[in-house]
Amino acid sequence: MQEFHWALLIFITGGLVTAATVVMIIQGHRRYAAELSERHG
Amino acid sequence: MxxxxxxxxxxxxxxxxxxxxxxxxxxxxxxxxEVGAEGFRWIVYGGLFGLLLATVVLLAIWFREWQKGKLW
Amino acid sequence: MAEPFLAPGIAWMLVVLFSVLWIALGIWWGRQGKGDADDFMLAGRNIGLALSTATLMASWVTGNTTLLAPEFGYRNGLWGMFSYALAGLGLILFAPLALRIKDLMPSARTSGDFIRLRYGRAAWWVFMVITAIYTLGFLITQAMGAGILLEALSGFDYRLGMVVVIGVSTIYTLFGGMRAVVGTDFIQSLLIMVLLLVVAALAYMRFPSSDVHQALIASHPQRLNLLLPAGLLIAWNSALFSMGEVFHSNIWWSRVFASRRTVVFRSFVLGGLGWMTIPIVTGSIGLLALASKLEVPQVNMVFPVMTAQLLGAGGAALVFIVVFASLTSTLDSLLASTADLLAEDVFLKLFKPEASDRELKLATQWMVVLLGGLTLLLSWPRLDSLASVLFFTGALVASTVWPVACGLYWPSASRSGAIAAMLAGTACGLAAYWLIAPYCAAVLSAAVSAVVMIVASRFWPAEFRWSQLQEEA
Incomplete structure (x- = not known):
């Protein structure tokens, strides 16, 4: 049981870090895409 | 954020x-x-089909760009 | 020693055939450009979608993808395959960044250029140390992999196999530059994909998936368990490791600069998606081997043994070609892009800013040769334990994910924030590697550097103007 909990903790941390990175990149990209479309009218 | x-x-x-x-x-x-037999089949054949699709798509893009002379 | 899979005579014939082919094509493609430094380093900056996608896939398919991914499947079951496949995420997530890079820095040449202009010299030094350790580790493992694999497959002496693979990649990269790398990568990736398809299709025609599943349930049910602790541990590691590798390494940045602006986004998405199917397919062959109770001398030989069983001598020849193509296509990219980085960032920007175009090209060519020689020298003693050491570079490279991405999107990302994020991430990742488990190094490193980056940008924001990234060529 102990081993499983450790693994789960690391799994959740890894999932969260990955999700946060994905969110950060998508937000940055959206802002950038909006800027681009503004610039080109 | x-x-x-x-x-x-x-x-x-x-x-x-x-x-x-x-x-x-x-x-x-x-x-x-545990993944069941059905799920396992999806994974295995899905991967195989994906690889086939990727190969075909890559070749198709190459052919189109080659025809237009836009490879590089 | 175990009997080699392939008769040495046939192996020699294949080596000579493909070596001549790669070198001839490399030289021919090298002559097509304008012949200046930019053309040599970045293939004229106008690569289309097909070649761009193929070169990403071929470079990302290392010797490991054909040999370690089946081992992951064999040892850790489904999670082994999935976690390996998640490494494709690095390429896919780099797609939006690639587009931004192309717009912000149209005339830049390397990832080092970006770090220097965005975060200054001090951050550049930290970055260069990280990338140097990573690149050397990568070069050595590929070179050692070449020696070990060719020895196991065809009975070649370890050093002979290594010299052949490094020698061939160095020669065609030296004469053809990025054009040779990209052109050969296209053929190499098609070879890998088609041959894998043939092997996997034949394998599953002989052993249908329901039989494999039944055998696994009976003898190794843990391999199908999605809550397997060992599987959960490694699940996200390769995703974050791969982001670290792709976001910082000049292998991928040079592909961005070399590709046409209109194709760069799609090529990273397509390349990543296409690549992800390869570890799934090779990993499932590992499971098939387990289910059919195949006897393997070493676990990383699952794929060659399986193929030789299914297809006889012809199969062994196919595996040999796949492995040879995977190794040369990765080594050529590593040599070319690292030579670019050293020539541009160290030779031109640090030592000789007034160097002419011709001198820069010559310097790049020298770097290719020097790197090839250095790799040969470092891999000569065959330190098998070194291969596992590559995993600790996960702690280093994962700390660059947030500094690079934030540097491209947030004007508030600051110099000291980036340096602190890289150092703190690396330190915590390394501590986790030794104190907790090797497989959480990348996770912890990325987590810590993300927190540092967010806090620093929130409380001590910089005001960066994007135009500062555009440097006169």
Whole structure:
């Protein structure tokens, strides 16, 4: 049981870090895409 | 980051925590979740089909760009 | 020693055939450009979608993808395959960044250029140390992999196999530059994909998936368990490791600069998606081997043994070609892009800013040769334990994910924030590697550097103007 909990903790941390990175990149990209479309009218 | 993304992140983490708690409750010994025959077939043949698709798509793009002389 | 899979005579014939082919094509493609430094380093900056996608896939398919991914499947079951496949995420997530890079820095040449202009010299030094350790580790493992694999497959002496693979990649990269790398990568990736398809299709025709599943349930049910602790541990590691590798390494940045602006986004998405199917297919062959109770001398030989069983001597020849193509296509990219980085960032920007175009090209060519020689020298003693050491570079490279991505999107990302994020991430990742488990090094490193980056940008924001990234060529 102990081993499983450790693994789960690391799994959740890894999932969260990955999700946060994905969110950060998508937000940055959206802002950038909006800027681009503004610039080109 | 905007509030929405913090919200979604905290939502996700609480979901994971609940899931973790649930698995803990249901199985007193080390929990397990085995993929069934159907799921296994999807994974194996899905991967194979994906590779076939990737190969065909790559060749198709190459052919189109080659015809237009736009490879590089 | 175990009997080699392939008769040495046939192996020699294949080596000579493909070596001549790669070198001839490399030289021919090298002559097509304008012949200046930019053309040599970045293939004229106008690569289309097909070649761009193929070169990403071929470079990302290392010797490991054909040999370690089946081992992951064999040892860790489904999670082994999935976690390996998640390394494709690095390429897919780099797609939006690639587009941004192309717009912000149209005339830049390397990832080092970006770090220097965005975060200054001090951050550049930290970055260069990280990338140097990573690149050397990568070069050595590929070179050692070449020696070990060719020895196991065809009975070649370890050093002979290594010299052949490094020698061939160095020669065609030296004469053809990035054009040779990209052109050969296209053929190499098609070879890998088609041959894998043939092997996997034949394998599953002989052993249908329901039989494999039944055998696994009976003898190794843990391999199908999605809550297997060992599987959960490694699940996200390769995703974050791969992001670290792709976001910082000049292998991928040079592909961005070399590709046409209109194709760069799609090529990273397509390349990543296409690549992800390869570890799934090779990993499932590992499971098939386990289910059919195949006897393997070493676990990383699952794929060659399986193929030789299914297809006889012809199969062994196919595996040999796949492995040879995977190794040369990765080594050529590593040599070319690292030579670019050293020539541009160290030779031109640090030592000789007034160097002419011709001198820069010559310097790049020298770097290719020097790197090839250095790799040969370092891999000569065959330190088998070194291969596992590559995993600790996960702690280093994962700390660059947030500094690079934030540097491209947030004007508030500051110099000291980036340096602190890289150092703190690396330190915590390394501590986790030794104190907790090797497989959480990348996760912890990325997590810590992300927190540092967010806090620093929130409380001590910089005000970066994007135009500062555009440097006169």
């Amino acid at each position: 905007k509030r929405r993304s913090w919200l979604s992140l905290s939502g996700l983490s609480s979901l994971l925590a609940i899931a973790a708690h649930a698995t803990e409750q249901e199985a007193p010994s080390t929990p397990s979740w």
